[in-house]
Amino acid sequence: MSPAVYTLYGFAVFFMIFWVCLWIVHVLALICGRWKLHRKPPQVANSYEIPLPGVSILKPLMGIDPNLFNNLETFFTLDYPTYEILFCVEDESDPVLMLVRKLMENYSNIDTRLFIGGCRVGVNPKINNMHPAYEAAKHELILISDSGIRMKEDTLLDMVGYMTDKVGLVHQLPFTCDRGGFAAAYEKIYFGTVQSRMYLAADVLRINCHTGMSALIRKSALEEAGGLKAFGVYLAEDFFYAKALTERGWKITVSSQPALQNSGHCEMHTFQARLRRWAKLRVAMLPTTILLEPLSECLILGACASWSAALLFEWDSLVFYLVHILMWFMLDWTMLCIVQNSPLPLNKLEFMCGWILSEMTRPYLFIQAVLDPLIQWRSRVYKLKWGGLAEEVKAKVKY
DSSP states (O other), X not given: OOHHHHHHHHHHHXXXXXXXXXXXXXXXXXXXXXXXXXXOOHHHHTTTTSOOOOEEEEEEEOSOOTTHHHHHHHHHTOSOSSEEEEEEESOTTXXXXXXXXXXXXXXXXXXXXXXESOOOSSSOHHHHHXXXXXXXXXXXXXXXXXXXXEOOTTHHHHHHHTOOTTEEEEEOOEEEOOOSSHHHHHHHHHIIIXXXXXXXXXXXXXXXXXXXXXXXXXXHHHHHTTOGGGGTTBSOHHHHHHHHHHHTTOEEEEOSSOEEEOOSOOOHHHHHHHHHHHHHHHHHHOTTHHHHHHHTSHHHHHHHHHHHHHHHHOOOHHHHHHHHHHHHHHHHHHHHHHHHOSOOSSOHHHHHHHHHHHHHHHHHHHHHHHHOOEEEETTEEEEEOTTSBEEEEEOOOOO
16 A cells, blocks of 8 residues: 555544544543532531531622622522631722622621732732732632632532542532523533533543632642742633642542532623633643644544544444434433433423534634634733743723
């Protein structure tokens, strides 16, 4: 055979191996989801016999969301003996301050403090906003929680239960609350399928796939890596402090309860903007993402594997492709049901429409992300460098 034919067969073998590996990821995620999600860890059962450690909750806030008051209120009603809530607001004219002060007044029995103004330690606005509160935190365990997160009464107890001696970081699987509308269903499908699959498989394989929307961190472990301020040079600070902890021998793990995002603003274009921003961050942090991520998409991977099957085994490529899509669809439905752990707010027809739209648009959104290197985060614009470092190219706009 000629070198060109050898090359062709080489690509076919690569695609087939990669296809098999992705199905292994599917299976690992399903097993991990069944085994770990929505279960109490063993430590929680004995938590009342051993004093539980105190927790400092950092809540960086900016602006008012329709669901913000109810989301924040869930942090005041946690079933946990010792914790404090540290609200972080960058701008003293932010209307969110009135809402925070109202909650502090309503729940005066909860240890709560308000930090205004932040402290510039890098380009990352979230870290700048949180840093004074982080420095003033009373407790060893730090929970960093985004403004859109809604907590159950036992969520903090669940997370602390996974914070064993060798664990430095406990994080929640990103998911969403049940909300009305197709955009909300689109979000739930993404987080309950693509995101959950990679997140849970990464937990089994001990791969850093951490997102910082709800993460419990051992402060002493973070201080070993230079403290929170050391990661102010990155926009994806969550990935890099998780990486720093694992490099120092600390384990990271997923808790049993997913993080319930409950933003009151739920629109297709805003969520797709988030997907593009996350893709830009992944490409900057891990350049191999440019090649491997598009290939891991159902439709693209199926096409490549169908061609490989026809070349290597003389199978019907169309039948192979259709079976591939059907099996992927069924496993994604199963994955979503596992993560939801309750009746879904959408039927299989709605799921099919949202799933098809999600699968068809993600490659296009990824291409958009690669072609545009700038990241807009609220009113700021940043440029990413290889390795994940960021520089601000447009400062905050005053309205």
